[in-house]
Amino acid sequence: MITFYDIASTVPGMAFNHNTWKTRYSLNYKQIPYKTEWVEYPDIERVCKKIGIPPSTKKADGSDYYTLPAIYDASTNTGISDSLVIAAYLDKTYPDKPTLLPAGTEALHAAFVDAAFHHPL
Numbered sequence: 478m479i480t481f482y483d484i485a486s487t488v489p490g491m492a493f494n495h496n497t498w499k500t501r502y503s504l505n506y507k508q509i510p511y512k513t514e515w516v517e518y519p520d521i522e523r524v525c526k527k528i529g530i531p532p533s534t535k536k537a538d539g540s541d542y543y544t545l546p547a548i549y550d551a552s553t554n555t556g557i558s559d560s561l562v563i564a565a566y567l568d569k570t571y572p573d574k575p576t577l578l579p580a581g582t583e584a585l586h587a588a589f590v591d592a593a594f595h596h597p598l
């Protein structure tokens with residue numbers, strides 16, 4: 478079973494974050510069963526460290542930046558963050574399910590994410 482770490486809102490059970498929705502859509506599209514763990518913003522780093530999910534990137538000062546979405550896949554004992562990395566992992570690990578990133582489009586996806594979402598921390 479996959480545990481999906483999403484950001485908690487003031488309304489319990491309400492998914493609202495654009496980045497975590499990318500992974501929720503990915504899991505739903507691939508029809509992979511998962512359970513959601515809701516995490517408050519100030520707890521993201523602590524929860525990721527506890528589960529062994531590495532930081533998704535670095536802050537401008539060089540320190541680790543832990544972000545959601547993140548997943549822990551108990552079937553492979555794997556914890557990862559970053560929606561694009563997660564999508565690639567899901568395609569690789571569950572190839573019999575619908576494909577998220579068609580072969581040969583990796584660079585296109587990376588360029589889109591960089592253009593649409595990149596902002597210096």
Ligand SMILES: N[C@@H](CCC(=O)N[C@@H](CS)C(=O)NCC(=O)O)C(=O)O
Binds near residue numbers: 558
């Ligand atoms: N490129 C990442 C971006 C993830 C991201 O920036 N997540 C934000 C929420 S929108 C976060 O977890 N921030 C944690 C914080 O600011 O402490 C992805 O697509 O997963």
